[in-house]
Amino acid sequence: MHKAQSHEHEDRLRVVIEAAPNAMIMANDRGRIVLVNSEAERSFGYTRDELLRMRIEDLVPAGASPDHGLHETYLQHAERLGMESDRALIGVRKDGTELPIEIALKLIVISDEQFVLASIIDITKRVAGRAATDVAHHDALRRSILDTIPIAIIATDREGQIVTANPAAEELLGWCQQDLIGVPLSEIHGQPRDAPTDGSPALSQVPQEVELAYRRKDGSRVDVSEQVVALQDGAGEVTGFLVAAYDIAKRVEARDRVEHMHTHDALTDLPNRAALMEDLVGILEQADRDGTEVALVLLDLDHFKRINDSLGHPIGDELLVHVGERLRSWVRWDDMVARLGGDEFVVVFNDLPPSVDLTPRIEGLLSQMLAPVEVQGYDLAVTASAGGAVYPRDGDNPTTLLRHADMAMYRAKATGRDGVRWFDNTFIEDAQDKLALSGALRQALGQGELSVVYQPQFDLAKGTVEGFEALARWWSPELGSVAPDRFIPVAEDGGMILQLGEWVLRRACADLAVLQEDLGRKLRLAVNVSPRQLRGKEWLAQVTSALEDSGIEPWQLELEITEGILIDDHSDTIDLLTSLRELGVQVAVDDFGCGYSSLAYLAKFPVDKIKIDRSFVSEITNADDDAAIVDAIIVMAHALGMKVLAEGVETEVQQQYLITRGCDEAQGFLYSPGMPVLEAAQAARTLSS
Structure with a gap:
């Protein structure tokens, strides 16, 4: 191409570029800007002369990659470039601000030289509009999320x-x-x-x-x-x-419900032991601040097991609910009622004046408990035994206070039930005495300090000794003679009664064999049985073994049970007693009438003999006495096909009274106290002669 023609083309190109609405920049193959229009000056803020002294990289932000803008690398791929090849890029103005641009490139050849012509559009408004649209979209999205x-x-x-x-x-x-x-x-x-x-x-x-x-x-x-x-x-x-x-x-609500279940009794909805012990801490602290006292009273329903056994646990449970409601309605609003479990309840009296006497109030509560409660058609009368302890006199912490109230409650039960006892320090001494006695008894069982004596049982019609009752005795080198009413309860509480009971049974069966051989005739042997023995699975086997080892016959053995067993135990006890009677062993009820006498129970149990308690016999002081209870027991027992033995007979008057009333047998000091086996044989000869 001629030089004139080349200039002509450049002139035309300048005219076209200048007329273009976009910024137009042309660079040679070395990246030098050789041609710009007025719009390029406006867009980038440089004068035309300044732009013509710059390289294309000068219009790109520092640090941009080489292929970011109008670099000579475009020339290497010229065949793929055209004005339609738009790219969104960033340029930089003279003042250093960035300029969003869209660029289209075109390869141009002038006088055999290659140039790149760039058409640049300032898209600042477009970007701003798009950003505004995006913001609006995101705001709408956020608002939609927040609204939903x-x-x-x-x-x-x-x-x-x-x-x-x-x-x-x-x-x-x-x-x-x-x-x-x-x-x-x-x-x-x-x-x-x-x-x-x-x-x-x-x-x-x-x-x-x-x-x-x-x-x-x-x-x-x-x-x-x-x-x-x-x-x-x-x-x-x-x-x-x-x-x-x-x-x-x-x-x-769910968490509170779980917490409530953790601190309240499921049956009565009263606070449970855990809640009681926790609340007592605050109650006692408040009493210290106020200079007041706190009374803790433990109540245990009397003979509650009877209701469960005879009427069923659902009725027993409903009765407990009624008792809980009565207690809540009886106490003041700031007093506390809790259920420890079973048939035990606790009442805590707050804010009491020092040395106040609460006994009349507790007795009033116990009398209120006597009011019949109707449960599923049954009118149930309930009594309770109560034990109380007072803070700070009887204990300086919740655990001690509850333990001492428990001691007092058991004293109330031991002294006849349906009453209240307050803690006394002698209870601790008694407990310590029992603990020491328990250790001594355990040692005595292994060292041969125990023995058995035999008290004759006299047939009133025949005038002869028909048998003996075996009675355990303990003589300790340190303690001397220890009465049965002291060591038998200790053996019960200390878990030694099974060992003691089996030893007495075997010793007595062996001694009876000696007595029989000495007297030359068959005799009966009465042995006392603890409720714990009747609950044990081994008792039947122990009885059978003792009979076989001694050689005496089953009918000669008479097991004496307390009438409390008739009330407190039903199915298991009946099964065991039935098995014993099927074996041929006789069953007698000891001390009948001193507890909770009911001949209705006798009709359900396999019983052969009733022993009238000595307290009723002692009331017979002359021949003209009318001992109505003794008479009633004899008549009703005979009507049920049972024999009757009177205990504690000490006078001829008492013996004669019993004979005239048809009593079958008697036992007491009138005939003989308990004696060792050889002396018992001699007493039997004397009494039967």
């Missing part, structure tokens, strides 16, 4: 004034959004659920989740879980807070 999310969202300024809230917040609080705006967050902000004071916790810049009770518009409270997040600007300054909260009423 089931979590209450509240935004505040840095002073805690509410600036906006979502619909979930409106529903949670019962306020409309417009009413909430401008309201201090403290107006609806509650204290943590367990906090003792009012007021709003300070908004924290550290996100933390807490449980609160929000105040609703109608004044009601709603339990929520809340988390507060601080909102910050670009400089890190707090501009406000975002509060997220949701209703946890069901969670709190």
Whole structure:
């Protein structure tokens, strides 16, 4: 191409470029700008002369990659470039600000030289519009999320004034959004659920989740879980807070229900032992501050097992519910009623003046308990034994106080039930004495300190000794002679009664064989049996073994049970006694009439003989006495096909009275005290002659 023509083409190109609405820049193959138009000057802020002294890289931000803008590398791929090849790039103005641009490239050959012509469009407005659209879209999306999310969202300024809230917040609080705006967050902000004071916790810049009770518009409270997040600007300054909260009423209700179950009795809904012991700590501390006393009274229903056994546990449970309700209605509002378990209840009397006498009040409670309770058609009369301990006199902590009340309650049961006993320090001495006696008895069982004596049982019609009752005796080198009424209960409580009972049974069976051989005739042997022995699975085998080893016949053995067994034990005891009778062993009820006599029980049990308690026999002082209870027992026992033996016979008058009333046998000091086996044989000869 001729030089003139080349200049002509360049001139035309300049005219075209200058007329273009876009910034036009042409660079040679070394990246030098050789041609620009006025729009390029305006867009980049340089003059035409300044642009013509620059390289294309000067219009690209520092650090941009080589292929970012108008570099000579485009020339290497010229065949793939065209004005339609738009790219969104970033340019840099003279003042250093960045310029969003869209660029289209075209390869141009002039006088065999290659140039790249770039058409550049300033897309600042387009980008700004797109950004605005994106922001609007995101704002709409965020608003949509906030409007539909089931979590209450509240935004505040840095002073805690509410600036906006979502619909979930409106529903949670019962306020409309417009009413909430401008309201201090403290107006609806509650204290943590367990906090003792009012007021709003300070908004924290550290996100933390807490449980609160929000105040609703109608004044009601709603339990929520809340988390507060601080909102910050670009400089890190707090501009406000975002509060997220949701209703946890069901969670709190479930948790409270579980806690209630942990601290309350499932049957009566009274506080249980754990709650009692925990609350007592605070009650005793308050008593110290006020200079008052606290009384703890433990009540145990008398013979509750009878109701369960005879009428069934559902009726027993309903009775316990009625008792709990009576106790709650009887005490003052600030007193405490708890159920320890079974048929044991506790009443705690708070704020008592020093040395106040509560006995009349407790006796009034016990008399109120006697009022019949109707349960499923049954009229049930209930009595209770009560034991009390007073703080601080009888104990300085909940555990000691309860233990001492328990000691007093057992004293009340031991002295006839249906009464109240207050703790006394002698109870501890008695307990320590029993503990020492228990250790000595355990040692005595292994060292041969125990023995058996035999008291004759006299047949009133024949005038002969027909048998003996075996009685355990203990002589200790340290303690001397220990009475049975001391060591037998200790053996029961200390778990030694099974060992002691089996030893007495075997010793007595062996001694009876000696007595029979000496007297030359068959005799009966009466042996006392503990309720614990009758509950043991081994007792039947032990009886069988003792009979076989001694050679005496089953009909000669008579096992004496207490009438309490008839009341407290049913099915298992009946089964065992039935098995013994099928074996041929006789069964007698000892001390009949001194406890809870009921011939109705006798009809259910396999009983052969009744022993009238000595307390009734002792009332016979002359021949003209009318001992109605003795007469009634003899008549009714005979009607049931049972024999009758009177205990504690000491005078001829008593013997004659019993003979005239048809009593079968007698036993007592009139005939002989308990004696060793050889002396018993001689006494039998004398009495039978």
